[in-house]
Amino acid sequence: xxxxxxxxxxxxxxGIERGKLEIKQFMRQRESVVFTMLFPLIxxxxxxxxxxxxxxxxxxxxxxxxxxxxxxxxxxxxxxQLAIMIPVERDFGTLKRLRGTPMPASSYFIGKSILxxxxxxxxVALLLAAGVIFFGVNLPTTGEKWLxxxxxxxxxxACSTILGIAFSNVPKxxxxxxxxxxxxxxxxxxxxxxxxxxxxxxHWMQQVAAIFPLKxxxxxxxxxxxxxxxxxxxxxxxxETGKTFAIIAAWLVLGLLWAIRSFKWERD
Amino acid sequence: MSTxxxxxxxxxxxxxxxxxxxxxxxIQKGEIFALLGPNGAGKTTTVEILxxxxxxxxxxxxxxxxxxxxxxxxxxxxxDRIGIVLQSTNDAGDLTVFESVSHxxxxxxxxxxxxxxxxxxxxxxxxDALGRTLSGGQRxxxxxxxxxxxxxxxxxxxxxxxxxxxxARRAFWALIxxxxxxxxxxxxxxxxxxxxxxxADRVAVINNGQIIEVATPDQLGGRATSLATINWxxxxxxxxxxxxxxxxxxxxxxxxxxxxxxxxxxxRASLEDIYxxxxxxxxx
Numbered sequence: 001x002x003x004x005x006x007x008x009x010x011x012x013x014x015g016i017e018r019g020k021l022e023i024k025q026f027m028r029q030r031e032s033v034v035f036t037m038l039f040p041l042i043x044x045x046x047x048x049x050x051x052x053x054x055x056x057x058x059x060x061x062x063x064x065x066x067x068x069x070x071x072x073x074x075x076x077x078x079x080x081q082l083a084i085m086i087p088v089e090r091d092f093g094t095l096k097r098l099r100g101t102p103m104p105a106s107s108y109f110i111g112k113s114i115l116x117x118x119x120x121x122x123x124v125a126l127l128l129a130a131g132v133i134f135f136g137v138n139l140p141t142t143g144e145k146w147l148x149x150x151x152x153x154x155x156x157x158a159c160s161t162i163l164g165i166a167f168s169n170v171p172k173x174x175x176x177x178x179x180x181x182x183x184x185x186x187x188x189x190x191x192x193x194x195x196x197x198x199x200x201x202x203h204w205m206q207q208v209a210a211i212f213p214l215k216x217x218x219x220x221x222x223x224x225x226x227x228x229x230x231x232x233x234x235x236x237x238x239x240e241t242g243k244t245f246a247i248i249a250a251w252l253v254l255g256l257l258w259a260i261r262s263f264k265w266e267r268d
Numbered sequence: 269m270s271t272x273x274x275x276x277x278x279x280x281x282x283x284x285x286x287x288x289x290x291x292x293x294x295i296q297k298g299e300i301f302a303l304l305g306p307n308g309a310g311k312t313t314t315v316e317i318l319x320x321x322x323x324x325x326x327x328x329x330x331x332x333x334x335x336x337x338x339x340x341x342x343x344x345x346x347x348d349r350i351g352i353v354l355q356s357t358n359d360a361g362d363l364t365v366f367e368s369v370s371h372x373x374x375x376x377x378x379x380x381x382x383x384x385x386x387x388x389x390x391x392x393x394x395x396d397a398l399g400r401t402l403s404g405g406q407r408x409x410x411x412x413x414x415x416x417x418x419x420x421x422x423x424x425x426x427x428x429x430x431x432x433x434x435x436a437r438r439a440f441w442a443l444i445x446x447x448x449x450x451x452x453x454x455x456x457x458x459x460x461x462x463x464x465x466x467x468a469d470r471v472a473v474i475n476n477g478q479i480i481e482v483a484t485p486d487q488l489g490g491r492a493t494s495l496a497t498i499n500w501x502x503x504x505x506x507x508x509x510x511x512x513x514x515x516x517x518x519x520x521x522x523x524x525x526x527x528x529x530x531x532x533x534x535x536r537a538s539l540e541d542i543y544x545x546x547x548x549x550x551x552x
Contacts, residue, residue, distance in 0.1 A: 008348065008377045009375065013374070014374055014375060021367070024363065025362045025363060028362040028363075029362060089359065092357065092359040093357035093358065094357070094360065096354060097352075097359065097414070099321070100320075100321070100352035100354065101347060101375045101376075102376060102377075102418070103375045104344060
């Protein structure tokens, strides 16, 4: 049997096929669509309705909250989604089956990244639309701010994706994954200034939050959606844009090393 | 004939438990080779080493002239030539049979046609059904379809018919023979004797991590030449005689009784008798 006649597919072309498949499967799992896509909107509806006050001149709490929820969206669609989904695939034998095919490992991760990117974009679009329509949230007015948003979404989502892949090895089973991963995300959200104004939090909480990337993602999102006059109300008295990107990038590198060392295709 | 799989002196332990303790095997091109043994005998460990899923402690292993333990990109070209059907999997429930099979075709250099493969495993009518709506037997056929879509030269089947009803098993066996007739070499593990007997060209009996015997199913354990057991009733007592020449013996008995012999039976050892004797165990 001469097998050299067929040309071997590349890691990227297989990765794109995997991305299509991931999206197809995702759309067919109604619970996960509802959980990852609609839950943040429900939170926005609740918080936006309860706290309708202004927190500074020209800044409503909703505006502050939308910025925080967009940052959370990066964590939900990347870290949370993958750290719950991958252990389930490990339990079901999906990963082991793939390992037995010529599919390059990188194709699997390319597919996951495509899924995360799409769900992240839908998530951000939904939050922005709901914020603008129901809570009078102001969109950025300068090209520079939109560019900053794009950079934040790209880097933040990449960081979140890698950390989700790395963390997927922590839950012992697919069934328990949600119980392990969700509290991590929720606690980080409380600590990182998503649900409350960050500078109102106890000092120790702010310091703990500053270790993790979500705090920096929310701060980055505020620098996009809040007027520059608000920067003086931040911890450092300015947006710390360079530091924000540096810390998120550092977590990306850390996550990459962690994922390479720990990723398993089979349950022990 | 060329050797497709060769294993010599294979050993593997998990902690203090020895799973595989010096296995030797030679499997030829175009064979259906069954690895038969009770649960925990070392079947799955052996096969998973051949599939490149597990690392061995010692010994030599070649599959299609390639060491499955080789790291890096060389393994991908090798995986293009093998097909693996694992033990129970439960994935891709939200994809249709056709979607799964045609997706897996993208992984290979020269895959088979997805429609043909679905036809071959007898799932044409379920082609547009979601994975999670399939019965156990249909699910297993999908596993096989995914294992053979790459047009493999070697197919590994790990306990392929566990949980099948008799009819589904027979249909499955026909499918496996069909694949062999198309030129594939097949290594299957099973703890069902009748499966090894019905399917395999050669059988290796494995127990406690060692191969006890390798033979064709009808030669296993000296079955073809074993003594026949003759039972009859004489003076109210059930009599038993083991003989290499049962015809001769029955003839003499017949003369003795001048006609019909009460409750006469002549039995050769069944494969099951021999197998149970070999593994020194009892029925599961």
